[in-house]
Amino acid sequence: MAKKAIKSKNKKQVSSAGTKKSLAKKSNNNKNALFPQIKSNRIIILASVAILLVIVLNALFRRYFIASVNGRLIARHQLYSELEKKDKGKVLEDIITKEIIFQEAKNNNIKISRDEITSELAKISESINQQGSNLNDVLALQGMTLEELRxxxxxxxxxxxxxxxxxxxxxxxxxxxxxxxxxxxxxxxKYDDVKESLKAQIFQEKLSDLYRSWIEEKRTNLKVKYFM
Structure with missing residues (x-):
């Protein structure tokens, strides 16, 4: 009887140990199956966040900038500050044209001093005065500020x-x-009396004609992008 009891007890212990091993194995299998799923979910979440971030940044970028010339950005406020006076498309083209000219000046190390501008402004003012008017009245009629003229x-x-x-x-x-x-x-x-003024007149005419072809070439060759 004692031997039978011992055998029965040993069988129960073996059975219990087998059950524990089986449960441990199932637990490990469940963990191994769960880890790839967690990693996959994490990758999906990170990818979604990255995409959302790109969308948000792109929206903010387009909100504050409207174009670029050679990678140099043009802010929207430059456009909106003049919208009340001019057509939107024309204003943007004017801003882009100015940016091209200023970039070309920088690339060619061309600087215009404040004295040069003031001197030319004085000549314009004197010419207007000789015609019986004044600079401020002319600027008002043109809808232009003194700073814009400068x-x-x-x-x-x-x-x-x-x-x-x-x-x-x-x-x-x-x-x-x-x-x-x-x-x-x-x-x-006499001819000599007006020679220099005629020369200056011809120069400005030729400059105007040359400028049109020059700016068209620059706009074609430079990287001008629109974000509208």
Whole structure:
């Protein structure tokens, strides 16, 4: 009887140990099956967060910037500050054109001093005064501020320095211009009296023609991007 009891007890112990091993094995299998699932879920979450972040950053980028020229960004506020006065598309093109000109000036080490601008401004003011008006009234009629005029003078001076080497004016051209417009001068006016002013007039005309082809070429070659 004692032997049977011992055998029965041993069988129970073996059975219990087998059950524990089986449960431990199942537990390990469950853990091994669960880990890949957790890793997969984590990857999906991280990918979703990354995509969301890109979308948010892109939205913020487009909110604050409207275009770029050669990678240099143009802020939306530059456009909106002038929208009340001009057409939106024209304003943007004007801003881009200015940015191209200023970049070209920097690339060619061209700087316009404040004294140069002030000197040109004084000439303009004097010319207007001689016509019986004043600069402030003319600016008001044009819907322009003094600061905008100063910027326009700076741009004009930059273009002159950028393109003047491509412009040539012969004495024959100046003489022809004088002869063609003799009727607009008083009989006492001589060629030498107006030669320099005629030369400056022809220069500005040629500069204007040259500028149109030059800026078109720059806009084609430079990297201009729109974010609208």
């Amino acid at each position: 910027e326009n003078i700076e741009i004009q001076k930059i273009l002159e320095k950028l393109l003047q080497h491509k412009i040539s004016i012969s004495d024959e051209e100046i003489q022809q211009r004088f002869d063609d417009n003799k009727s607009s001068y008083s009989p006492e006016t």
